[in-house]
Amino acid sequence: MxxxxxxxxxxxxxxxxxxxxxxxxxxxxxxxxxxxxxxxxxxxxxxxxxxxxxxxxxxxxxxxxxxxxxxxxxxxxxxxxxxxxxxxxxxxxxxxxxxxxxxxxxxxxxxxxxxxxxxxxxxxxxxxxxxxxxxxxxxxxxxxxxxxxxxxxxxxxxxxxxxxxxxxxxxxxxxxxxxxxxxxxxxxxxxxxxxxxxxxxxxxxxxxxxxxxxxxxxxRDKPLKKSDDKAAMPAASLPWLPEGFEVYMVKESVPVSETHLANMFSLSDGISTFSVFVEPLRADSLKEGVHQYGATVVVVRKVLNDNLAQMVTVVGEIPLHTARKVADAF
Structure with missing residues (x-):
């Protein structure tokens, strides 16, 4: 992309x-x-x-x-x-x-x-x-x-x-x-x-x-006036990000299937973008693995922190090794 x-x-x-x-x-x-x-x-x-x-x-x-x-x-x-x-x-x-x-x-x-x-x-x-x-x-x-x-x-x-x-x-x-x-x-x-x-x-x-x-x-007869959104970046962070990437959007309880909700973090360095979905681990959660469709990669990883099991999914236009490192940092 x-x-x-x-x-x-x-x-x-x-x-x-x-x-x-x-x-x-x-x-x-x-x-x-x-x-x-x-x-x-x-x-x-x-x-x-x-x-x-x-x-x-x-x-x-x-x-x-x-x-x-x-x-x-x-x-x-x-x-x-x-x-x-x-x-x-x-x-x-x-x-x-x-x-x-x-x-x-x-x-x-x-x-x-x-x-x-x-x-x-x-x-x-x-x-x-x-x-x-x-x-x-x-x-x-x-x-x-x-x-x-x-x-x-x-x-x-x-x-x-x-x-x-x-x-x-x-x-x-x-x-x-x-x-x-x-x-x-x-x-x-x-x-x-x-x-x-x-x-x-x-x-x-x-x-x-x-x-x-x-x-x-x-x-156009007259170009439209362009808006310059100066809203503040969300106060959110992830365990590891490549240099230059910042969280620009956070959405809670995003539907990721008919029965599952996840928190979504969207990140950008000004050109490349990717998102991270974090949700509780369930019996019918996705299997761990990696996928790639053209420039878009997907990394799915199960993590256990403080006895809390979660599923982390990284989706975006970044190299596969970068997506893996983002997921592995949880």
Whole structure:
């Protein structure tokens, strides 16, 4: 997944937690559908200035501004682990908030809708999940500003290319350590909107790719004013976190199955995000193990502290060894 700031990325962590009470194909659909919205929907304010971009920093500033300056739509493909999905996406922003619609074009009809802070998933026309977006600047993309991001990532301009017949520039986001993933972005040269993204592991191997195969956009007469949420971070901490990651949202008693509730902690370093679910250990709890779906990893671990048995699940876009270390610290 790329580093775009999306207000529903954290909700896909919660929906992913439902995966063990659903048929596998359905639960993966919910995860990947919300992930796609997370990739191509909104960004956080980086800067109020609009300028001709000549550096990677300037292109990312243009990219952040573009989400409030254009309506766009198209068909894109999502590839990971040899699997390919085709989806149709439209996105707009108004004074009332964001509106986005993502529909799978293959297999069972599946659709994801966002209207303001409400996100809804439908399968064959039937609503299967719906929730509201909560918390401060959900997903934390660029939440600390560009200078904060640059403490943990190098930003490089990698030249020019073409995607879906349009001239583009390539920006690479390179981690300064092995505790986070890297990203390569193709931005439309005219609008600075995202045309393609590749997520890279610490060895620069491709984990997943998003790419438009058809793309259209229209410019607004007047760009919308962007909000800059200055709300305080939650007063919460975890036993161990990689440097730079902070808790930006805490939700108690999140439903993770039909009968289970968990406390959820969402974390970000300004680009990469992950969530931790902590719940009491039960006879029907999940089995310990690790899973990976493209760039998203899942680590499930049982822990015993002060005679209290708990289940810890780490879900997010971080390297597997990082997720394991977060879980093992409990």
């Amino acid at each position: 790329v580093f775009l700031n999306n207000k529903i990325l954290t909700e896909r962590r919660s929906f992913f937690a439902h995966r063990f009470s659903m048929q596998k194909s359905v639960r993966q659909t919910l995860l990947m559908g919300t992930l796609l919205l997370a990739t191509f929907v909104s960004t956080t304010l980086l800067s109020s200035m609009s300028q001709a971009a000549t550096t990677a920093d300037q292109w990312l500033i243009r990219f952040a501004d573009a989400m409030y300056s254009y309506h766009y739509s198209g068909v894109l493909v999502y590839s990971r682990e040899g699997q390919l999905d085709t989806v149709e996406l439209s996105h707009d922003v108004s004074e009332a908030g964001e509106e986005a619609r993502l529909s799978y074009l293959d297999g069972i009809p599946r659709e994801f809708l966002q209207r303001g802070n409400q996100i809804t998933q439908k399968i064959s026309g039937e609503t299967v999940a719906s929730d509201r977006i909560h918390g401060r600047n959900p997903s934390g993309r660029f939440s600390g500003g560009l200078e904060q991001v640059k403490k943990y990532y190098q930003l490089q301009l990698k030249g020019q290319s073409r995607v879906v017949g349009r001239p583009s520039v390539v920006v690479e986001i390179i981690p300064r350590d092995n505790q986070r993933l890297g990203y390569r972005l193709w931005l439309d040269k005219e609008s600075a909107l995202l045309l393609k993204s590749v997520t890279l592991d610490p060895l620069s191997r491709e984990l997943e790719t998003f790419q438009f195969t058809s793309f259209a956009f229209t410019q």
